[in-house]
Amino acid sequence: MKSPQKSPVEKFSVIKAEQLKTACSSCNLRELCLPIGLSEGDMVKIDQLIQNRRSLKKGESLIRQGDHFSSVYAVRVGFFKTIVNTDDGRDQITGFQMSGDVIGLDGIQTDLHTCEAMAIEDSEVCVIPMDRLEEIARNIPALQHHFHKIMSREIVRENEQILLLGSMRSEERLASFLLNLSNRLKSRGFSQSEMILRMTREEIGSYLGLKLETVSRTFSKFSEEGLISVQQKAVLILDTKGLSLKAKATLIE
Amino acid sequence: MKSPQKSPVEKFSVIKAEQLKTACSSCNLRELCLPIGLSEGDMVKIDQLIQNRRSLKKGESLIRQGDHFSSVYAVRVGFFKTIVNTDDGRDQITGFQMSGDVIGLDGIQTDLHTCEAMAIEDSEVCVIPMDRLEEIARNIPALQHHFHKIMSREIVRENEQILLLGSMRSEERLASFLLNLSNRLKSRGFSQSEMILRMTREEIGSYLGLKLETVSRTFSKFSEEGLISVQQKAVLILDTKGLSLKAKATLIE
């Protein structure tokens, strides 16, 4: 899979914090990406965490594999995919990130990023310098613990993905995917039944370990069975219960 | 997959730290599970982290899914598998852990463990209470950062597993598995060519998203091709280069 838009020399669209009125303390995403229930004083400290934001056009890479690690990123608006590449040219989408999700945690290990993060629609992220995050976390136990929860959440999410790839057949994979997306949209205040897919069939296929034709056929099958209505990227979930039955296996929590 | 040994009421084999001579500061695993290059004073603080150890017989569970989270565990000796269960009775092995590996990071997110960790041979772990770890980490930046690296390492490892499950065929999966195991044994000072597999074909299959028959056939194929020598659980790597060619795709780092 080649990147649809090639952005040879990346132009950083950095916005200085001073220019923006909105700080962390007033960001409507803070329940998703930063701790809730902090004191006023703590929130002031956390505001110092975000030095700048960055805007990306569809197709632009936030991180490339091999990049030096210095920051993690919180998605404010838009949609990303993260990809790991192999030395023989294959690649594998490991996740789709939307508002409130955190990107870049893979880089902490070796100070190098092992995966690429590309915007699949025009997006904006908060840049969170890691050294600063660790420094502030040392003084705010709730922030420290919340950051650990964020990393743990990523581990659990990947466990679920491993379960999906290791033990589900195509219909179960796609049904799980749709239900998961639906839940994430719902938790962000969007409709849980109507959705516009931000990704192509090929990208869904990569994420689910299937070929694009299989994804397409399975969409058609679900449509014939009255579970969903599909019109290209527009998907309407008609029968959540039926779809859950298709997904069958769900991680017990 | 049922647990081979049923341990109905788990008997905790807790060893008080006072009883053991070996502390973290003198543990030969500390490069794997705790930061290196700390000052004397810091090492003394870290010694206070490990309150006790726990021994497990083969087949005993260290963690069950749904258990309340309070500690993470560092494997001292032995071998573990971690499993996620689905509500329809399937399960999926998400990892094998050996000395120096850390288990239980999935529990931080919701204070509940989402996966089970079972000893697949007689084992011993250090119990690291999370609240204590966070407390000490606040005072030792190097420890704080090292813990983040450990979590990041787990995320990267799972990324690799997703790549394997999502894009490799059976031969590539098994070759990658063997090479990975070989590397991990080597880094622990064991032979990288001779190994005794601690897990069954079915467990390998679960981990690799294959059926046990496929695992067995692929072992036989590699053996016929002169890449390895297999005798049940004893595997000898005869041709690392050839095996690497089979694995083909490797994550670029």
Next chain:
DNA sequence: CGCCCATTTGACAAAGATCAATTACGGTGG
């Protein structure tokens, strides 16, 4: 408005799963 790319759908092939039978270990008890 037209071109390019994404998507859909069909026909066929291949990888791996399933079902089944046989063999080889390893631990236990006589």
Next chain:
DNA sequence: CCACCGTAATTGATCTTTGTCAAATGGGCG
């Protein structure tokens, strides 16, 4: 110490699922 039993592993035959190749259709963007 050895025989036995149950489990693990191997191997074969067949079937299912998904991948591959190909062609047609449909949208969206410039």
